[in-house]
Amino acid sequence: MTEPLVTIVMPAHDVAAYVDEAVTSALRQSWPRLELICVDDGSRDGTAGRLEALAAQWRGPGREMTVLRQANAGAAAARNAGLARARGEYLCLLDADDRLAPDLVARTVGTLAADPALLLAAPLWRYVDEAGRPIGIVSDPGGLRHDAHGLVVRGPLHSATGVTVRAAAARRTGPFDTSLSGCIDLDWFVRLIAGHGAAAAVVPLPLADYRKRGGQITADWRRMEANWTRLLEKMEAAGHGLSARDLRRARARNLIYWASLAYQAGDYPAARRLTAESWALAPGAAARDPLARIRTLAALASLLPPPLHDRLRDRAGRRAHSARSSM
Numbered sequence: 001m002t003e004p005l006v007t008i009v010m011p012a013h014d015v016a017a018y019v020d021e022a023v024t025s026a027l028r029q030s031w032p033r034l035e036l037i038c039v040d041d042g043s044r045d046g047t048a049g050r051l052e053a054l055a056a057q058w059r060g061p062g063r064e065m066t067v068l069r070q071a072n073a074g075a076a077a078a079r080n081a082g083l084a085r086a087r088g089e090y091l092c093l094l095d096a097d098d099r100l101a102p103d104l105v106a107r108t109v110g111t112l113a114a115d116p117a118l119l120l121a122a123p124l125w126r127y128v129d130e131a132g133r134p135i136g137i138v139s140d141p142g143g144l145r146h147d148a149h150g151l152v153v154r155g156p157l158h159s160a161t162g163v164t165v166r167a168a169a170a171r172r173t174g175p176f177d178t179s180l181s182g183c184i185d186l187d188w189f190v191r192l193i194a195g196h197g198a199a200a201a202v203v204p205l206p207l208a209d210y211r212k213r214g215g216q217i218t219a220d221w222r223r224m225e226a227n228w229t230r231l232l233e234k235m236e237a238a239g240h241g242l243s244a245r246d247l248r249r250a251r252a253r254n255l256i257y258w259a260s261l262a263y264q265a266g267d268y269p270a271a272r273r274l275t276a277e278s279w280a281l282a283p284g285a286a287a288r289d290p291l292a293r294i295r296t297l298a299a300l301a302s303l304l305p306p307p308l309h310d311r312l313r314d315r316a317g318r319r320a321h322s323a324r325s326s327m
Contacts, residue, residue: 005033006105007088011078012096013041016050018211021132022096023054027063031105035064037082042072076176076184083170091167098161099209107203108164119169119192120200123162123207130213141202148194148240151186153250160185162208169196182227187234194240221261221270228254252282256292259299268302275299
């Protein structure tokens with residue numbers, strides 16, 4: 001029996017330094033029938049030229065690559081343009097600065113094919129630095145099966161890269177919301193699952209690399225908080241609002257995350273305030289989460305005299321770099 005066609009959709013904006021790795025990781029998938037649709041979202045750094053050159057490598061049995069170009073309209077609009085051209089039975093998302101393991105598509109499609117109740121399958125993500133070196137962090141799945149509320153409360157989807165969905169359900173869900181400037185993917189995933197009364201699965205293997213680098217939308221904690229609030233409003237309006245208990249848990253988890261973004265940006269008062277609010281909302285959850293404890297210690301360290309805090313922060317950075325170099 002012929003395996004179904006899988007479409008990988010990849011928006012790209014000013015990622016000329018990374019796009020070769022992303023496209024190559026898609027090309028090297030073990031799945032035999034793939035099309036890659038790349039949408040250049042008004043890049044100005046040569047990304048479009050790199051995509052055109054890379055398309056030549058996709059000539060061969062079971063491989064087809066299409067490059068679309070549009071004026072800069074944002075990630076949501078670029079994803080929508082790619083989805084509109086997709087022909088596959090399954091859709092796999094890829095950010096143009098990330099990478100897929102060679103068996104990502106095979107494992108996520110296999111997970112979906114084995115259970116009709118699933119509409120979405122996601123990997124674990126290995127975090128890498130700007131140069132693509134592992135930084136020793138793998139995403140927390142929060143469980144292996146989630147409903148729409150679980151996607152928000154437990155936060156298993158750390159990225160869109162590698163997330164694979166059934167194309168028919170995606171078309172019924174509609175487009176990504178172009179009015180959002182953050183939580184774009186999570187909003188779409190929640191609508192996909194909630195709108196069909198279905199479930200999402202996590203493949204408990206680090207099958208995708210998520211690159212941490214400067215200038216990412218997710219680095220702005222204020223933007224992320226505002227869009228997360230908008231996501232909750234949309235869920236409530238659609239009749240899928242969270243209970244008071246789940247809302248506390250979800251906000252507490254996100255507050256710790258936003259605190260880490262504030263800390264990285266040097267906004268230490270905000271990092272301390274957000275951390276304190278998280279512990280006040282759900283102290284048990286924060287105490288049980290190793291990453292939350294680490295982020296809390298970092299926020300508290302910012303109360304030290306600036307020279308001492310700077311030395312501690314620099315030392316932690318050097319240790320992290322040493323650990324990356326030895327991997």
